[in-house]
Amino acid sequence: xxxxxxxxxxDDTYSAGxxxxxEASLPEGEVTVDVEYSTLNYKDGLAITGxxxxxxxxxxxxxxxxxxxxxxxxxDEFKVGDKVLLNGWGVGEVHxxxxxxxxxxxxxxLFQVPEGMASRQTMIIGTAGYTAMLCVxxxxxxxxxxxxxxxxxxxxxxxxxxxxxxxxxxxxxxxxASTGRVESETAYLKSLGATExxxxxxxxxxxxxxxxxxWAGAVDVAGSHTLxxxxxxxxxxxxxxxxxxxxxxxxxxxxxxFILRGVxxxxxxxxxxxxxxxxxxxxxxxxxxxxxxxGELVExxxxxxxxxYGEKILSGKVRGRLLVDVNR
Ligand SMILES: NC(=O)c1ccc[n+]([C@@H]2O[C@H](COP(=O)([O-])OP(=O)(O)OC[C@H]3O[C@@H](n4cnc5c(N)ncnc54)[C@H](OP(=O)(O)O)[C@@H]3O)[C@@H](O)[C@H]2O)c1
Numbered sequence: 001x002x003x004x005x006x007x008x009x010x011d012d013t014y015s016a017g018x019x020x021x022x023e024a025s026l027p028e029g030e031v032t033v034d035v036e037y038s039t040l041n042y043k044d045g046l047a048i049t050g051x052x053x054x055x056x057x058x059x060x061x062x063x064x065x066x067x068x069x070x071x072x073x074x075x076d077e078f079k080v081g082d083k084v085l086l087n088g089w090g091v092g093e094v095h096x097x098x099x100x101x102x103x104x105x106x107x108x109x110l111f112q113v114p115e116g117m118a119s120r121q122t123m124i125i126g127t128a129g130y131t132a133m134l135c136v137x138x139x140x141x142x143x144x145x146x147x148x149x150x151x152x153x154x155x156x157x158x159x160x161x162x163x164x165x166x167x168x169x170x171x172x173x174x175x176x177a178s179t180g181r182v183e184s185e186t187a188y189l190k191s192l193g194a195t196e197x198x199x200x201x202x203x204x205x206x207x208x209x210x211x212x213x214x215w216a217g218a219v220d221v222a223g224s225h226t227l228x229x230x231x232x233x234x235x236x237x238x239x240x241x242x243x244x245x246x247x248x249x250x251x252x253x254x255x256x257x258f259i260l261r262g263v264x265x266x267x268x269x270x271x272x273x274x275x276x277x278x279x280x281x282x283x284x285x286x287x288x289x290x291x292x293x294x295g296e297l298v299e300x301x302x303x304x305x306x307x308x309y310g311e312k313i314l315s316g317k318v319r320g321r322l323l324v325d326v327n328r
Contacts, residue, residue, distance in 0.1 A: 003326070004061045004100025005306055007047060014050035016062065016307055026104040027096050032072040033084060033105070036119050038063040038098035039126035040301070040309050040322035041159065042246065047092060048310030057094050062306075064091055064271075065127045066098025066326075067119040075107035083113040087127045087278065088271035099306060101326050111279060114286035124298045124323050125285055128159030131270040133281040135160075135219040135241040136167050138266045142217075142239040146172035149216030149235060154178045154200065154226055155246050157185040162192060162297050162320045164219040169193020170288055176215075178203060178226075180316060188319065191296065203229040204247060209254035213261070217241075224248030231257040231265060243268040246316070297321055302328035 006019040026032065047054040047062050055062075070082040078084060089109040091097040096104070113122055139151070151168055155161040156177035168175045169192065177194035179185050186197045203226045211233040218230045221244030231240055231253055242265060257263040270278075297320030301309055312318055 002101040003303060004096075004102075005048070005063065005303060007050075007055050007058065007060045007062055009050075009055075009058045016048045016050075016310070018304060021061070021100065023102060026102060028106075029104040030074040030107045031070055031078050031084070031105055031110055033066065033068040033103045033110075034071045035066045035068040035098055035101055035103055035326050037068075037123035038066045038100075038324045038326055039123050039128070040306060040313055040324055041065070041127050042244070042313055044092065044099070044306075045310045045313035048307060049314060051314060054093055060092065061096035061100045061103075062092050063097035063099030063324075064088060064093070065123065066091075066103055067113060067122045068103070071102075073107070077107050078110060083119055084110045085113050085122050085282070086110050087130050088273070090271065099303060099324060099326065108275070111275070111282070114282050117286050120323070121289070121294060124294045124321055125163065125289060126159070126321060126323075127270055128321060129163040129285060129289075130278065130281050131243050131268065132160045132164035132167060132219070133285050134268050134270060134273065134277070135164055135243055136171070137281060137284070138241045138268055139217045139219070139239055142264055142266060144217040144239050146174075150174050150176050150195075150214060152176050152178060152215045152218040152220075152230060154203065154219070154230065155221035155244065156189055156194065156197075157181050157319055158221060158246065158316070159318075159321045160221045160244060161219070165189065165194055166192045166293065166297075167288060168219075170290075185319065188296070200226065206252065207232055209256040210260065215240075220244065222247040224250050225252060227251055228253035231263055234261070234263045236261045237263070239264045239266060241266045241268050243270070298323050300325060304328075
């Protein structure tokens, strides 16, 4: 038996709670992993509370990412004792996930923990940090370099936002942080490298099709009016990466920024991102991340606290990342 966070749905009743689960009921997969850490991402919050139809098969073990040690392997690629990492591929949505002491998954979803990184570090970064790196790499692939001008990061005090801000500042970009928590988080955001901190209300209300040009690039986690206003205020030829929906799934925008200013809107998906691209992102994270900075943006919780924190992350009360020790 192992402990896990099980989500159930019977008729109209949706529930999430700790359960003792029989190992024999683990899903199909060539590799079994003793999970050490998982994390709590915004999407896990949606899954645990049932506020959005993230989970599409029941019962479901929650958790969209994990790190751990291989305990059994039917694959030539992994052997018992290997430290492995997983982000996405539908775990915690359609395949049992990482908020549990054990996981069993297809080998092709796993990769070795990057050299020089401890397992705990990989999950402080987690899916949020890996997504942040995908956004940074997308900006650079589109030609937005540090001398291009100001880069805006929305939801800057959250997981993706904090790490995107840090990575961009480390690479020499001038980064403006947009947050709903100016009073409490300005010092934190400046310590991560923000040159300026702005209140998210400037961008979150319905706006005009075009505004004053400011951003050379942007990392947006909010969607909705925020994303529309970010596009409307991006400079000629600038690039906006969109990865989230913290304000909403809608996109109440006009085509004006795209057809009059040549603004490019780049979608970023971490879940089904091809393996070479995710390995490139993790390789860069392993080299650029300063281990000593990780402590500033993490709160560690046990598996038994996850349900309570699922509500908190959706209400925007979490700073940085939530690391989950699945063995306590
Ligand atoms: N595409 C992908 O593959 C992928 C991967 C990871 C995450 N995501 C998405 O990215 C988003 C952020 O994820 P996360 O893990 O960083 O979540 P998080 O830690 O909860 O951060 C989200 C942040 O968004 C801001 N926010 C909350 N409500 C808002 C609102 N109504 N309007 C504008 N901003 C709001 C808050 O930051 P402030 O307090 O600083 O304003 C909050 O901390 C989520 O929508 C998540 O689903 C997508």
